[in-house]
Amino acid sequence: MERNRNIQKAYESILHHDFEQAIQFFEEAIRQDPMNAEYHHKLSITFARSGKLDAALQAARRAHWLDHTQKTYKYHLEHLESLDCIRQAEACMARGKSQAFTAIGYLKQAVQLDPLAVEAYLLMGMAYADLGEFEHAVSSIKEALKLNPHLDSAKELLIKYSQNLHRTFHDKG
Missing domain, CATH: 1.25.40.10 (Tetratricopeptide repeat domain)
Structure with missing residues (x-):
């Protein structure tokens, strides 16, 4: 009792x-x-x-x-593990652009654990942009916007990275 x-x-x-x-x-x-x-x-x-x-x-x-x-316990654990991966990716990104590749690894793991992790897609877009990989950056930001179409910060990043992708494409051509 x-x-x-x-x-x-x-x-x-x-x-x-x-x-x-x-x-x-x-x-x-x-x-x-x-x-x-x-x-x-x-x-x-x-x-x-x-x-x-x-x-x-x-x-x-x-x-x-x-x-x-108990599937509820499993899903909750995976969600928390995803948040932990995001936290580790943020720490990598805080150390500078040289850690972007490592951060992307954590973020890929985060979205594998929790496919609804909007923040992971946003950070992944930023990390790809740090590496100059604007095609991947745009793709990641679009995934974030699919999950939450009202994210103004994602809309701004999408415009910025799309412009960079366009410039990079024209500079090579």
């Missing part, structure tokens, strides 16, 4: 936007029932909402390990 009370208290905390308190209640429920995959999954979601990606990943991996038949 105590486990159910902790879960109920966790939900109440979430309703009050007190994610730290919710995390504590989920962790207490897990201490009482460590093999309950659902508790680990809920903890992972709460960590993710709190911006704690590493902790969210750890809890999601545990939930999936405990119950690998």
Whole structure:
């Protein structure tokens, strides 16, 4: 009964936007029932909402390990792993254009894990542009716009990279 009370208290905390308190209640429920995959999954979601990606990943991996038949756990884990790849790509890009190729590798992995990762397509377009590969840059930005046609920043990048592609094509011809 105590486990159910902790879960109920966790939900109440979430309703009050007190994610730290919710995390504590989920962790207490897990201490009482460590093999309950659902508790680990809920903890992972709460960590993710709190911006704690590493902790969210750890809890999601545990939930999936405990119950690998639950597709919800698998998809959530893949989404978090995609976010982690995006985070790693951003770190590469922050180090400069020389890391663009490495960033693209992370971003390709991100969209493989989560094909709806708009941010990954945007960053991939930027990384390809850093390499002067404007055809790939345009293609990546178009993919982002397919997923979210209202992204003004993507529309601006598409125009910019299309112009660069056009110039590059004419300079070679």
